[in-house]
Amino acid sequence: MKNLLTFLILVVLIISCTQTNPSFNKQDIALIPKPTSLQINAGSFEFNADTKLVVQDNSQQKAANYLKGLFASAAGYNFTEVNSETDASVIFESVTGLKKGAYKLVVNPMLINISASDESGFFNAIQTIRQLLPIEIESKEKVSAEWYVPSVVIEDEPRFKWRGMHNDFSRHFIDIDEVKSFLDYLALYKMNTYHMHLTDDQGWRIEIKEYPLLTEKGAWRTPNNQDSICMERAQENKLYTIDEAKFKTIDGERKYGGFFTQEQIKEIVAYAEERCITVVPEIDMPGHFKAAIDNYPFLSCTGESGWDTVFTHPSCLGKETTYEFMKNILSEVVELFPYEYIHIGGDEVNIRSWEECPRCQKAIKDNNLKDEHELQSHFNRDIEQFLHSKGKKLMGWDEIVEGGLTKDAAVMWWRGWRPEAPKKAAENGNELVITPTDAYYFDYLNDGNSLEKVYNYEPVPESFTAEEEANVLGIQANLWSEWIPSFTRLQYQAFPRMLAVAENAWASKENKDFEAFNTRVEQHYPRLEELGIYYYIPIVKGLDKTIGLVDSTMVKLELAYPLEGVDIYYTTNGSIPTKETNKYTEPFTVNDTVEIKARAYKGDIYNDIKKTKVVRKEYISSVNISPTEKGLKRYLIQGKLKSVTDVNIKSASKWVAVDSIDIAEFKGKKPVNMVFSGYFKAEKDGIYQFETRSDGGDYLYIGDTLVVDNSGWHGPRKRYGNVALKAGWHPITIKYRPSDNPRVINAWYGLQGEKLKPIDSKVTGF
Structure with a gap:
């Protein structure tokens, strides 16, 4: 009862x-x-x-x-x-x-x-x-x-053990209070790993008592191009402003920098621990070590520090003093970070220094190593054994797979264009963190790695077996700070994309739907605002390319995606658009050569300015010809050429008829230069937009007019141009000089403001 x-x-x-x-x-x-x-x-x-x-x-x-x-x-x-x-x-x-x-x-x-x-x-x-x-x-x-x-x-329950975010402190520095705020953001979205990239060529950010010059001098640099470009951008966008507190005068010279004392590192680790977040330090070695070599030059192969063509000169792996230096550093680092992994970087090492160094060549010979990649693996294994003696495990970027590694090492896969790296590591039994440029590089603008792209990215490669998938620790997004000079800009780059990573790391791939997720994201914006988070809002579309006009043209602007409360403001005199300038309500007419700038506002939150110039064009008359065959002629020119300018049709060149502009059967094979030639049909008078995508380089001509200049040595990229064409047939020529690994040549066209379509046999003839 x-x-x-x-x-x-x-x-x-x-x-x-x-x-x-x-x-x-x-x-x-x-x-x-x-x-x-x-x-x-x-x-x-x-x-x-x-x-x-x-x-x-x-x-x-x-x-x-x-x-x-x-x-x-x-x-x-x-x-x-x-x-x-x-x-x-x-x-x-x-x-x-x-x-x-x-x-x-x-x-x-x-x-x-x-x-x-x-x-x-x-x-x-x-x-x-x-x-x-x-x-x-x-x-x-x-x-x-x-x-x-x-x-x-x-x-x-979570899908993955590792649900991480990364901050790069070397290029641009954020202080301890900002780190704590970031850790609170991670906690809110059930992310549990914080990767601190503490050292690189541009600055050393952690106190090492054995080597005081690392922070006395290595933490402070003469402002470089990463600083000057950010300061230049700050003239139009305050998010790029560098805090004056990050500068100080040393020996009469203005220097940029900062670092964490060991006590501050302990404070960060403790703060993270209270939020069930583990902190993983990265001490980059043997490359990206210039901030150390600058002050301890005996570490390099030549006794000098500096840059080669792309990367800096690495530490010398033929000197015992290098190994001693690294281990002394790590001896202090392991005492500060309780988590099992210590990240040693290992990426983008300039092995040419080792090819020319007699000490490194002797080390290769003495240890029966095959090449410089195995020399780096020899170094990695030595450091790994040292870390084991301290109760730690080694982690590095996916380059450490080259040359071999033990099963105990863990790998971060970042090079999306190298799918064999994670597969090789997984087959070897190594634990993996998936963090590729394809989706999880948040220093890339939201325009490229968009929220939808990040959310829909499946991190586990399709080729993985169930056993290999079990080796995937989880995922991580990276915030490399070359162009992230302030904590506000860091927030802008991270949010709302970090929410997509949080859900990808937690929810099963069967339990996901982008439209439903995006609805929830929009409900989170007021919470982000309450937290003082400056988040990305949709960019203005319509100004990504030069606008051509003959007499006048209509300019249409729109948001990249709809979001309630977001308005577009623009100017036509080159001034910075604010909420006091023109509010966009409908397409407007432009009848002169002006510079248009626009940006979106949501309350006090604004995004990057989009801008373009309106350029006057003269009509190119069509030619009096009627092609008898559909498609284009393709000429092949053998031999490695220095530039696209050298791609010229010789009288003896053989041609074949093709329906489209592509690399066809030559993809991934020995490079061969190509010329596509014929006639393009403009259906009516107007401004036509042309676009190409290639690796290596290309030119697109209408008659004798160069419309698209996509030249220079580069990976796959797009370039565009516009031209005023009278209705009818126009000569078209595309010259393509491939890279050493030919991958792509494509071309598109369309009337200005309309969706582009591929240039193929529907609109070409010869």
Whole structure:
């Protein structure tokens, strides 16, 4: 009878709370990452000053502390911990059998129950509660709000162990308070790994007591082109402004830089640890070591420091002093970072220095190594054994696969164009982190690696077997800072794309849908604003190419994608567009050569300026000819040529008829130069846009007029041009000089402002 009475009282209380506390529907809940399962029930739980927590063991304490910290700041509540569940409002319950990071969350009007098998599971559950609460929970000052959490039942677990973000401190530096803010962002979205790229050619950012010059001098540089270009861009875009606090005068010279003391590193690691985030340091070696070699020149092969054609001269691997130096550094680093992995970089090493160094050549011979790649692997294995002696594991970029590596090493795959690297590492049994340029390089503009592209990228290669997939630790996005000189710009580059990485790292690939995800992202923008995060908004489209006109032309602008509250402002006199200039409402007419600039605004958030020039064109008359055959003639010219200018048709050249402009059967084979020749038909008078994509280089001519100049040595890239054509047939010529590894030559056309179409036999003849 007593138990029945207790049950009836509990039912009455639940019904009473359900009637007074609001209910929520599916549209009200926007969790990122998407949970494995979500059930929404009637009513909600309300946090108040009397809310109590049951914390039963140490694995629950970090989560409880974080929850208490949120409410202490935003509501002024000081939750107490109790031992009895009957007095509690939030119950932490340790269970067995759940995956690391997994949790079960049950919320009803009477209580919240959180179940997990480890501390990260409890912590992740708190982040879910954080997202279910009003955005005011992010406030650093006491605010007035109703702290309701919807009644839900959530069962959730992560897909990957490694859910990471990377910051590059060498090119441009962010300070400890900014790092802490970034760690809070990671925590909110259940990301658990923070990769600190602490050293590179442009600056050394961690105190090493054995070698004080690394930070006394190596952390400070004379401003370089990465600084000057950012400062130039800052004239139109304040996001590129470099904080004056990052400069100081040394020996009468203005220097840029900064570094973390070892005490600050400990503070960062502890702050991350309280958020169940592991910090992985990267000390780049043996390449990207100029900041060290500048101040300890005995480390190089020649006793000098500097740049070769592309990369800097690396450390000499024929000197014992190099190995000693590296190990002394790492001896201090391993004491600061408790996680098992130490990242040593290993990418983009200029092996030419070793080819010319007698000491390195002797090391190759003495150790029975095949080449310079094996010399680097020999170095890696030596460093790896040293790290093992310190209880650590070695990690590096995917170049360390070349020359061989042990099964204990872990690899970060970044070169999307080298798919054999992750496959080789996975087959060898090495653990992998997927972080390719194809999607996860966030220093690339949002225009290229877009939110949708990032979200739809499947990180595990299709060729992987189930056993190889098991070696994938997870994924990571990288923020290389050449053009990220401020924390505000870093936020702009990271958000909202970081949310896509968070969901890719957490949700199964079967549990994903971009449209639904994007709807949730839009619901998160107010929370990002409450956190003071300056996020990317859609760019203005329509000014990516020069606009041609004969008499006048219509200019149409649009956003890259629709987003409520975003407006376009533009100018036609070359001045910076602000909310005080022209607001775009409809296409406008331009009848003179002007410079148009436009940018989008969402409140105080704006994005990069898009701009172009309007250029007057004279019509090119058509020729009096009617081709008898469809398509184009293609001429092949053998031999390696210096430039596209050297691609010329000889009288004895043989030609074949082709339907389209492509590399055809020559892709990946011995380079062969090509000329495509014939006639292009303009259906009506107008400004025509032409575009080419090639590796190596190309020119596109209409008659004798060079319309597209895509010359120079380069990988696959696009270039465009426009021209005014009278209706009818026009001579067209495309010259292509391939790279050493021929990959692509394509061409498109279209009336200005219209979608481009491929140049093929439908519009060409000879």
